[in-house]
Amino acid sequence: MLRILLWLLALLAFTTGAALSYYNWADVRFDYLVGAAEVPLIGLLLASFVAGGITVSLISAIRVWSLRFELRRTQKRLRDAETELRNLRELPIAPGATPAALPPALPRTGTNAR
Numbered sequence: 001m002l003r004i005l006l007w008l009l010a011l012l013a014f015t016t017g018a019a020l021s022y023y024n025w026a027d028v029r030f031d032y033l034v035g036a037a038e039v040p041l042i043g044l045l046l047a048s049f050v051a052g053g054i055t056v057s058l059i060s061a062i063r064v065w066s067l068r069f070e071l072r073r074t075q076k077r078l079r080d081a082e083t084e085l086r087n088l089r090e091l092p093i094a095p096g097a098t099p100a101a102l103p104p105a106l107p108r109t110g111t112n113a114r
Contacts, residue, residue: 020045 021042028041 024041024045026041027038028044030037030039030044
């Protein structure tokens with residue numbers, strides 16, 4: 001159902017864009033920094049839309065790139081922590097160590113601790 005709704009919305013957007021382009025074909029004066037030009041209004045609208053899409057895509061790509069870098073850094077830290085934990089679990093307990101010589105256990109917290 002969602003797929004059909006998305007297709008209908010895309011068709012509506014395409015139809016609206018086609019209608020706008022048909023009714024806005026008149027030339028308009030476009031003044032830019034170093035001059036001016038007469039361009040069809042629909043061309044100006046499409047160029048603005050494309051420029052905005054490229055800008056948003058570049059900003060999104062930069063954000064995705066930074067998040068991937070952060071993910072790799074976090075995965076490396078996790079691997080290092082898991083390696084350290086594995087090494088600590090494999091350490092032998094010194095012979096003759098009694099429970100009194102071992103550090104005290106941390107108190108349990110939570111709803112089951114009494």
